[in-house]
Amino acid sequence: MVKKLIKSSIQTLRVLKESGVTDNLTKFPVNRFEIKESKRRANTPKSLDNIEVMNVKTEKQLSKITTIEELKTYIQNFKGCPLHKEATNAVFSDGNQNSKIMLIGEAPGHDEDIEGKPFVGRSGKLLDKMLNAINLDRGKVYIANIIPWRPPANRKPTEEEINICLPLIYKHIELINPKVLLLLGSTSTYALLKDKTPITKIRGKWFKLNINGKYIQAMPTFHPAFLLRQQKQKKYVWEDLQNVRDSINS
Numbered sequence: 386m387v388k389k390l391i392k393s394s395i396q397t398l399r400v401l402k403e404s405g406v407t408d409n410l411t412k413f414p415v416n417r418f419e420i421k422e423s424k425r426r427a428n429t430p431k432s433l434d435n436i437e438v439m440n441v442k443t444e445k446q447l448s449k450i451t452t453i454e455e456l457k458t459y460i461q462n463f464k465g466c467p468l469h470k471e472a473t474n475a476v477f478s479d480g481n482q483n484s485k486i487m488l489i490g491e492a493p494g495h496d497e498d499i500e501g502k503p504f505v506g507r508s509g510k511l512l513d514k515m516l517n518a519i520n521l522d523r524g525k526v527y528i529a530n531i532i533p534w535r536p537p538a539n540r541k542p543t544e545e546e547i548n549i550c551l552p553l554i555y556k557h558i559e560l561i562n563p564k565v566l567l568l569l570g571s572t573s574t575y576a577l578l579k580d581k582t583p584i585t586k587i588r589g590k591w592f593k594l595n596i597n598g599k600y601i602q603a604m605p606t607f608h609p610a611f612l613l614r615q616q617k618q619k620k621y622v623w624e625d626l627q628n629v630r631d632s633i634n635s
Contacts, residue, residue: 436548439465447556453482456556460533466549468534468542474501475534478557480527485633487563488512489554491572491608492532494539503528508609512569515609515619519626527561529554531576547576559597564633566594566601567625570608577603584611589625604629 443465450456461475469475476493479502496506504512516522532542532550542550554576558566568574571584578592587605594603606625607618 436545439549440552443552447552450556450560453478453557453560456553456560460553463533463553466532466534466546468532468536468546471537472534473498476501476503476530477533478527478529479503480523481525482527482561484525484527484561485564486521486526486567486629487558487561487565488526488528488567488569489558489573489577490528490530490569492530492542493535495535498535503530504609507613511609511612515622515626518623519630521626521630527563529557531573541572547572551576555597558601559599562599563601565629566603567629568603568605570611571605574605578605588621589628602632 443463447456447459450459457477460477463469463475472493474493476497480488490503493503494506494508496509497503503509513522516526531554532546533553536542536546566577568577574584574587575581577594578587580587584605584607588607589604592603592605594601604625606622607615612619612622
């Protein structure tokens with residue numbers, strides 16, 4: 386008897402499906418907007434409140450760090466950002482720790498992830514040429530990224546990932562204590578300035594950043610990866626680099 390009822394129900398459902406029926410009516414109305422909203426909340430990343438709580442803990446741990454080597458070890462063992470799970474290496478930095486100029490990029494790419502150094506791919510080679518053009522090189526500047534781990538498929542870091550990593554880059558800047566920061570690209574610019582003005586309008590301008598209680602001059606400019614696609618924009622970065630170089634001698 387039960388088998389016959391099940392078979393009959395299945396047949397009825399098939400007929401309804403073939404007739405184009407998509408929903409089964411109930412005695413009570415269903416708020417489908419509420420269903421969509423609950424699904425959206427379930428797929429939403431960690432709230433800013435949760436990140437702030439996590440960052441307070443991170444900042445407390447970072448307050449005990451006094452050297453670049455200690456910070457490097459801390460970041461290599463940091464598990465707060467999910468990106469570390471798929472990355473080959475935590476890409477920390479390159480260049481001269483005593484430099485007055487600190488360059489900050491977005492996040493590692495494929496080549497950087499393999500070698501464990503920032504800007505070693507095509508954009509890195511272009512960056513080297515740009516530095517050489519104003520009589521600088523990696524031995525005279527210091528280079529780091531907002532995000533130490535490569536995002537999958539070289540995608541842009543999410544705002545959640547950026548916020549999680551902000552205490553790390555703040556501490557990094559504090560320890561290097563540069564005279565000027567050169568922010569390479571829109572991601573590093575927004576992360577530190579919190580200004581959504583397009584990079585085309587904001588580049589080349591000076592900003593005063595409060596980094597853990599100390600003010601540092603910062604200038605946004607185009608990312609080398611952008612210049613590989615937009616060759617005509619190189620002249621503007623040339624101007625920005627000259628301004629940064631000259632600022633440390635003033």
